[in-house]
Amino acid sequence: MIIPQFCSWVQNTRMASAIRTSTWLFPTIESVHVLAITIVVGSAAMFDFRLLGIASRDRTVTQVHREVLPWTWAAFACAVVAGFLMFSSDAVKYYENGPFRWKMFTLLLVGLNAAIFEFGPFRGVSRWDSEKKTPLSAKLAGGISLVLWVFVVGFGRWIGFTKQ
Amino acid sequence: MLPNFCNWLSNTPLSMKIQTVLWIIPAVQTIHILCVAIVMSTMAMLDFRLAGVTGRSQPISHAVNRWVPWVWGALPVMLLTGCILIIGEPTRELMNPYFRTKMALLAIVVVITAFVYVRNKKEAYWESRAVAAKFAGAFSLLLWIGIVTAGRWIAYY
Numbered sequence: 219m220i221i222p223q224f225c226s227w228v229q230n231t232r233m234a235s236a237i238r239t240s241t242w243l244f245p246t247i248e249s250v251h252v253l254a255i256t257i258v259v260g261s262a263a264m265f266d267f268r269l270l271g272i273a274s275r276d277r278t279v280t281q282v283h284r285e286v287l288p289w290t291w292a293a294f295a296c297a298v299v300a301g302f303l304m305f306s307s308d309a310v311k312y313y314e315n316g317p318f319r320w321k322m323f324t325l326l327l328v329g330l331n332a333a334i335f336e337f338g339p340f341r342g343v344s345r346w347d348s349e350k351k352t353p354l355s356a357k358l359a360g361g362i363s364l365v366l367w368v369f370v371v372g373f374g375r376w377i378g379f380t381k382q
Numbered sequence: 383m384l385p386n387f388c389n390w391l392s393n394t395p396l397s398m399k400i401q402t403v404l405w406i407i408p409a410v411q412t413i414h415i416l417c418v419a420i421v422m423s424t425m426a427m428l429d430f431r432l433a434g435v436t437g438r439s440q441p442i443s444h445a446v447n448r449w450v451p452w453v454w455g456a457l458p459v460m461l462l463t464g465c466i467l468i469i470g471e472p473t474r475e476l477m478n479p480y481f482r483t484k485m486a487l488l489a490i491v492v493v494i495t496a497f498v499y500v501r502n503k504k505e506a507y508w509e510s511r512a513v514a515a516k517f518a519g520a521f522s523l524l525l526w527i528g529i530v531t532a533g534r535w536i537a538y539y
Contacts, residue, residue, distance in 0.1 A: 256418050
């Protein structure tokens with residue numbers, strides 16, 4: 219596999235060494251990462267709550283989609299960049315860490331669930347856009363998304379307690 | 383006084399339990415962060431609306447009523463989970479300048495949010511005070527960012 223080689227290469231770059239040796243760089247990048255994640259998870263949850271018919275019920279599903287998902291994507295981009303910088307500082311250890319792998323796997327499932335929803339039930343949203351009671355497929359997508367995000371945050375936190 | 387209290391607290395059976403059971407602290411932190419996610423997202427939406435940057439399809443008064451109740455719902459959960467973390471590691475939290483900064487910023491932002499919320503009950507209160515609304519929005523967003531940042535830095539003192 220090429221990943222372990224990439225990990226040992228990236229942690230020896232000047233950027234990674236700088237993050238590793240500085241006293242303030244890592245916590246600063248981590249703060250940006252946490253701030254970005256709070257926006258990602260919170261804004262995704264708002265849309266999920268609308269899909270479940272729990273919140274924003276006076277607005278159409280497409281309105282909430284338009285309103286919150288740009289926040290999710292913008293913050294996700296920040297979280298990925300900050301996350302990658304943290305990863306690079308000790309790449310081999312992160313790659314070997316169980317909770318880190320579970321977090322990445324769960325993120326993959328989040329993406330898969332969102333893609334299935336966008337190209338599936340959301341295609342026919344015009345039929346239930348303003349309904350307070352959304353169809354089961356939409357509720358499932360929202361519920362699965364919420365549960366997966368909880369695990370993403372949980373595994374993320376767990377990395378800090380398990381990484382050697 | 384406070385160091386003695388921290389010492390006493392960390393020797394109580396409850397604190398010992400939190401210290402020794404490996405999963406309690408990360409699990410409680412996860413719930414804490416999920417609540418922070420709700421607060422940060424709703425407050426970002428509200429503060430950007432107050433500042434007149436996004437969400438202008440809905441009047442400020444609607445935005446306040448839509449987003450602020452999430453904070454009142456999430457705050458008690460954050461206080462509870464926060465208390466569990468303090469009981470588990472009293473000295474690490476209570477004697478920590480980042481923790482104290484975080485609490486001070488939190489107190490200020492709660493007062494501002496409550497003020498925005500209560501005044502909003504008067505019709506078109508914030509609509510007719512665009513500059514004050516902008517200031518309240520920008521200032522509280524900065525405070526929330528400071529709270530999350532200080533919270534993360536507790537671990538690095």
